[in-house]
Amino acid sequence: MKRIKQMLAVLLCAVALCGLAPAALAAQPLDESENGGKVIIYFETCGGTGIPVVERTSGDGKLYSLPTPTMEGYTFKGWYTDIVGGDAIVAGETEFSGEDATIYAQWDPIDQPVTEPTAPADSAEGIWERHKATILIVGGVLLLAAAGLVM
Known part of the structure; x- marks a missing residue:
């Protein structure tokens, strides 16, 4: 029984760590000196699905790949600095x-x-x-009837 309690405690700790790790990553300070130049980028899909919500840039402040969301009835145009208009985000170039x-x-x-x-x-x-x-049927019947009467 004691062994089962220990295993449950270890399992509970592992689940807690897995659940809290993403929140801890997102809550890290964004000062360049503390993060080696890495910046957290949030993706707002504006209705699209199928991508991560957050990504961290490389040490030079660039994203070298950008995810492609999907949305039924629409073609993905690209990532921009604003909801409407704004500057296009280019993988490997935008810093x-x-x-x-x-x-x-x-x-x-x-x-x-x-x-x-x-x-x-x-x-x-x-x-x-x-x-x-x-x-057509009624017209045909009428024609046949008229032809029968005329003969």
């Missing part, structure tokens, strides 16, 4: 220094195919489309 920064995903809507409008139900075209089969 962040001093304090943490947030960069924003910008999106372009995917063009949706335009469908032809259907004829309104109360127009001649709408009536013809809805009742085409019935009109």
Whole structure:
């Protein structure tokens, strides 16, 4: 029983460490002298998914790769310094220094195919489309009946 309690205590400590480690990393001071020039970058996907929320730059203050989020109905345009407009963030070129920064995903809507409008139900075209089969059958029966009467 004592052995089980010890194993549970070790397991609980490991879970606590795994759960608190990301928060501790994000809470580290951002002074360049204390972090070797590394800066924390927060990614605001503006509706996109599938990427990490935070990344740390290399010692020279640059991100050498940028994640690509996805969002249904949109094409990812890139990372920018502002939600609308702003400067483009270029992997390996844009330098962040001093304090943490947030960069924003910008999106372009995917063009949706335009469908032809259907004829309104109360127009001649709408009536013809809805009742085409019935009109042809009734018209044919009437023609046959008229032909039988004429003969």
